[in-house]
Amino acid sequence: MRKVVQSHATEFALLAVIAIISLFLSIITDRFFSLGNAFDLLNTSSVNIIFAVGLLVVLIAGGIDISFAVAASVVQYVTAILLGWMGGGSWLSGLLIAGGLGILLGAVNAFLIHKFRIISIVATIATFNIYFGLLMFFTRGVSIYNLPDWLTSRVILFEHEMADGSWIEITLPVLVMMICVVATWAFITRTTTGRQLYAFGDNPEGARRFGINIGAMQFIAFGWLGLMAGIGGLIQAHYAQEVVPNALYGRELDVLAAVVLGGARLGGGKGSVLGCVLGVLLISITQNGLNLAGVSPYAFKMIVGAIILVAITLSNTRIERLLPFMRQDGGRT
Amino acid sequence: MTAIVNRTRALLGPEMAGPGFALLAVLIFFGLGSPQFLSRATFGSVAFQLPELGLLTLAMLLPVLTGGLNLAITFTANIAGLTLAWVLQQNGGVDAGPVAFLLGSLLAIGAGALSGVVMGLVIAYTRAHPILVSLSMMIFLRGLGEFLTRGGDVSGFPSFLQPLGHGSILGFPVPLIVFIGCVAIWHLLLTRMKLGFNTYMIGSNIEAVRYSGINTRKVLVLVYTLSGAMCAVAGIVMLARFNSVRVGHGESYLLITVLACFLGGVNPFGGFGRVIPVFVALVVLQLLASGLNLMGANQHLATAVWGILLIAVMILRFAAGRIKFLKRKKG
């Protein structure tokens, strides 16, 4: 048991923080601690979790991607247009098109990174501007409201009225999110390719000497994020019932903050799906709780920012770091 | 003659090749493509648009040189602008006097510096990744700004601020003069001062710098403090330009400033990069936007072309590295 706690320190710390915040919020509001609210939370966090597990894979492989959220916007828009041409389509064709386009846009990043040895932050800041600039240029910023009915109508897979009158609902976004989470978990922990991704992120030179195909690693990592971005984009369109070209602009940094809060390391080799999901949930639970507590929506963004800042500071601080002379190793690591 | 060439090369460094080439390409392309391009009007519009992005890029440059990043620059600028706006409004709004403006500007720069101090302290003492620290600072400042303004505009400033945003002295726009002044200060800081020297060294290997007897924490805190103060200058210029402050103003510049740094030859891992090539890169970006504007495109297309330009320069650098390598292999 001690070993489990040790090797999953971030996850347990996050759970503890979530528990403390939940306890606090359930004392000051009566609606927070209910199943109904819990499922509400899952519904609203679905898209971010889908993005987050995708980004996690890229971080594990030692990269970073700034462009995935605007890539998701591009996917949304193009998918909506293609579906229009096809005369409607269905969930199956929608997901196939969105996923395929997402992979394509991710592959563009991987191509630039691998072929021309451009480091991922430079390459994806460039593609961020290209994707977003072109999207806004060609769409002139016009939103799409007449989406196919199957896409905009809510799909409730399970509902149940609780004794207190609130509803438990599992909607389609939650199901898709669950599938993405489980698939990503299985992919990175249970398959050989997933382990190669970890190894590549941990020690790229070591991985290269083992004959791991570096190019393939980049395409797989960015392709996986692209797939998640595509799926997440379509689900976001479903959830919002419209496609607004700049709706996801800026989301990349929020998701990045959540994923790293969940223990993924910038630089690669480290991170878990559980931590990543908890990172997103911590932020949405805080927002949701503050909302229920009647705090101004303008204020809770500020509070969330402060919480992340404190969390990052604490998670990086050990006593000996603050007191340099307590260090036993003379500064070597 | 060779002495002059060598001196220029020493001043500009090898980083100049990319932006210099891009500048030439843009001038030739649009010069041939559009007769109005090489005109006073183009350069006038560039001169007025350059400073906001430019000042923010200077704010980004220092942290990037240390191997970090400051993602909070745009909202720091907003908060600094709000500080100035608040002081002006407390002193009569449109009737506020120059003293209130000076006081407000000082407070604004103080507010910007404060956000930098906090980030610098966290980064220096906890070794948390600068991307995360500045990202959470960005989320915090955005929330703070939206909380204070409820998402609205703050306006109603004295009319003597107009020239700061739109006026010219001897034909040079005032914001441009402010910007060039700041470029000069940054250039001096990075080439002639101990802080600048240590900034580069830290970017390459902070532990080795610490072993050399340098207070690396102080350097990091100062770097982020100066970055925050420079954001405040940008915030003040933006207030004067738009005659209002809105949180989120200039948000889209955030990643463009990083793009401009990389385009200007700054090493993404830190340790190398100069002010002048970054300045040229900024001019190229604005010329591109103006040129495309003349041809009937909007800012969004320009944004996309900026991204393409960055990739083109990176690919050319890659190719140049390859050719050098192959040449050496042959010889």
Add this chain to the structure above:
Amino acid sequence: MESSPEPLLSLRNINMTFGGVKALKNVSFDVLPGEVHCLAGENGSGKSTLIKIITGVYRPQPGAVIEYDGQAYSHMSPVTAQSSGIQVIWQDLALFPEMTVAENIAFQTVLGRWPRLVNYNSLRKTAARALARLGVKLDVDLPLKDYPIAQRQIVAIARALVGEAKLVFMDEPTASLTQSETDHLLEIVRTLSTSGVAVVFVSHRLAEVLEISTRLTVLRDGALVGVYPTSGMTQSRITELMTGKTFDQTIRARDVSGNPVVLEVEGLSRPGQFEDISFTVRRGETLGITGLLGAGRTELALSLFGMLKPRSGAIRLEGKPMHFSSNRDAVAAGVAYLSEDRLSLGLIQPQSIADNLVIASLDRIISRGLLSDSRKRDLVAQWIADLGVKIGKQDDAISTLSGGNQQRVAIAKWLATDPRLLILDAPTVGVDVGARAGIFDIVAKLADSGLAIILISDEVPEVYFHADRVLHMAKGRIANWFTPRDCQLQDIEAAVYA
């Protein structure tokens, strides 16, 4: 030779050129099955290039003949090398610190082009089996980063065994091990050898070379010097073969007990690292400190340099008690410390020679409140000339210099601060045997000019020949004092390796 078995690996006519420089000139190399073979040579002699050719990282120029296990190849590839049983334990180990010990050892099982499910049970069993073969017990479920370097080394060896190794290359495997860890490693190498695995040992520590191997191949400047049996070899003979020069070493030690005391250390302790250390260093004196890795030498040095805080005891410089709160105080008081880790702590590798040289003494190149480029150039030029550093341009990256020249720049960097006490921690690590004499010439000159010097080294001959007095540290305490004029090298070695 006639009775010797067919070689397991045989290379003929190996040539390799990088950027116009011939890295290998018509080299041949043989390894017999199950033997322990030593590959010796200075940095840049072509050792690692040769290993990279054998493991398929590089392709030799046409005309090369590689015969391995009865098959002929014109060149290797990483995949064929690994699948046919050639394993390398790189100096940097090429391990994955965030992954578990089991995954690191059985990493081969997750290789392959197409994704398969990972069988963690068989992974663990494979790892445990490999460790058992080495007679080592480790928790295979812990992440590798929880283990110190010595255990990681063992993990790397276990990984090589999983790959059904017939031929294992070990690149400087003992560089960061303590003596007992080294002994354990050498024991493991013997175990491998008796089980029929050939081991090629690349090491600059000549004592180990003699102890472990049966044959020795020496390279110099990319060319083969010769292949020798190790029985009857001496360290100085190997050095001669590697450098092509003869070294006759004389004891430098002088009596400086009449000089004024510069540093006085009294009862200095930092529990767990060193305890009750007392000594003095005088003007013009070179105090040698030796002892095994982990004896507390570097921690002691860092305490004198203000980077670690001693729990008790006193440090006095020219009679004044010192309480350093950081190394800035120490530098200001005239203490300089040359780090043992030149690559990552001593010098800033990507930056220029000039900037590395002036970083600790920026105040000297300030004119009218600003850094002056011309003053910097003058200062650098002066030190480059004084210490005989061979450089191209001052603006070249320090990483373009050889180890010896880098170390001279590192010394110059500290001399520029005008120190009273210079602490040299392992100043010859990563410096070619041939260039070491040059470093010690500088040290001698500095001592003659009146500088107090502490010379720390785990190579006993270095302190024996170059220090005036030798302090032997063991387990954090002063174990012995030696005066080289009054003792034999063997006396100190016997004490240190006891």
